[in-house]
Amino acid sequence: IQMTQxxxxxxxxxxxxxxxxxxxxxxLSTYLNWYQYKSGKAPKLLIYAASSLQSxxxxxxSGSGSGTDFTLTIRSLQPEDCATYxxxxxxxxxxxxxxxxxxxxx
Amino acid sequence: xxxxxxxxxxxxxxxxxxxxxxxASGYTFTNYFIHxxxxxxxxxxxxxxxxxxxxxxxxxxxxxxxxxxxxxxTSTSTLYMEVSGLRPEDAAVYYCARGPTITxxxxxxxxxxxxxxxxxxxx
Numbered sequence: 213i214q215m216t217q218x219x220x221x222x223x224x225x226x227x228x229x230x231x232x233x234x235x236x237x238x239x240l241s242t243y244l245n246w247y248q249y250k251s252g253k254a255p256k257l258l259i260y261a262a263s264s265l266q267s268x269x270x271x272x273x274s275g276s277g278s279g280t281d282f283t284l285t286i287r288s289l290q291p292e293d294c295a296t297y298x299x300x301x302x303x304x305x306x307x308x309x310x311x312x313x314x315x316x317x318x
Numbered sequence: 319x320x321x322x323x324x325x326x327x328x329x330x331x332x333x334x335x336x337x338x339x340x341x342a343s344g345y346t347f348t349n350y351f352i353h354x355x356x357x358x359x360x361x362x363x364x365x366x367x368x369x370x371x372x373x374x375x376x377x378x379x380x381x382x383x384x385x386x387x388x389x390x391x392t393s394t395s396t397l398y399m400e401v402s403g404l405r406p407e408d409a410a411v412y413y414c415a416r417g418p419t420i421t422x423x424x425x426x427x428x429x430x431x432x433x434x435x436x437x438x439x440x441x
């Protein structure tokens with residue numbers, strides 16, 4: 213399964229609404245997760261099963277979608293949200309597949 | 319609290335092997351799958367395989383079959399991932415990640431991750 217994210221990078225201001233999309237090459241139902249990667253730190257699970265917020269993650273993060281099209285939204289961008297975001301499918305029994313990432317800058 | 323603490327950076331020559339460790343704490347070690355993922359510079363993360371720490375059973379990505387070995391030591395709650403026959407393209411940050419409980423399908427999201435281990439492959 214191929215995962216295609218867009219955009220590959222974006223620049224936004226503090227307080228902006230940011231949307232990242234992820235498209236799968238075949239249907240995933242809702243087996244889609246989102247992660248935040250920061251250099252030198254452990255990756256962080258943000259959203260699982262397409263729209264469920266992981267415990268401890270700020271509510272400004274949300275996910276939506278099903279089938280092949282998914283979205284990660286940051287409702288009000290904060291400075292600490294500067295990171296690279298990856299979608300990941302957990303549908304197949306052949307292992308995880310990740311998107312190529314979206315780098316978010318302030 | 320759940321923690322996965324990985325071993326330090328490694329520098330290896332082509333053809334050598336590297337063994338990365340991941341020490342788990344804060345939960346029942348044998349109850350959760352552990353996945354291994356790597357990320358090469360400028361690329362997206364790449365799944366390598368998964369281990370059931372209770373049974374020691376493994377499933378590897380086809381790309382790594384025969385070159386990667388995942389093991390565990392239940393006495394120390396430590397997972398190991400060894401890559402043999404290193405090539406320059408194996409240079410990456412390697413992560414362990416806790417998957418779902420072993421009573422679930424192993425493919426669900428990884429909720430806790432190690433801090434990563436940088437492996438450099440250079441002659």
